[in-house]
Amino acid sequence: MTETTPRQRARIETEAQITAIGNRMVDDDGVDGLSLRAIARELGVVSSAVYRYVKSRDELLTILIRDAFTQIADAVDEALAEHRSVETLALTMLDWSRSHPNRWALIYGTPIAGYEAPREETVVPGTRIMIALASLVAESTTDTEAANGAGSAQGAQSSEVQELSATLEPLRRGLDELGLDYDDSVILETITIWVAVIGLINGLRFGQFGPGFGDVEDDLMSGVVGRLGA
Secondary structure, X not given: OOOOOHHHHHHHHHHXXXXXXXXXXXXXXXXXXXXXXXXHHHHOOOHHHHXXXXXXXXXXXXXXXXXXXXXXXXXXXXXXXXXOOHHHHXXXXXXXXXXOHHHHHHHHOOXXXXXXXXXXXHHHHHOHXXXXXXXXXXXXXXHHHHHHOXXXXXXXXXXHHHHOOOOOHHHHHHHHHOOOOOOHHHHHXXXXXXXXXXXXXXXXXXXXXXXXXXXXXXXXXXXXXXXXXX
């Protein structure tokens, strides 16, 4: 194990403090509340000192986006370690969105004007949950085929999936980049569930359904997931 120097440890600690302060600013006031100058004041340093760690507001946004993706994916992984199901994954995402609504908006809400997340920084943490979902779907598909016979299961879904084969090619390439190889039926079902889960959470967090859902969010999510047969 490589030992860190005092300077390296100090840098790691300062970067963690900057991330924590940035997260709190987002929690309190959303993206508009982010300020490198305010972070410097809280750290008790001059503004120029912060720029040694974070060069711009866009870089700070990237750090916070990566951190939010990591936090929610860690929560999902922990929950799935206890019980592997699509419902568990969806309910964990929903619960995290309740605890951190502004961080949810940061990663799954409206794109930030003038900001483009660097793929090399955000793709891996940002796709962890979808990869977990694809794995759950693949497991479910395998179980279904084992119960019903692979031939009949494949035949029932082949026509609609084959029609979309070319359309799914970009997603297939993306999965290949991550070292994953799923057939088109798994990819299509994963997309279907993903859109439903993200869409429902966004509808709830952003008030698109109106008031009155606070006490029934989990039941609603479970109902949607069950409706999808996931």
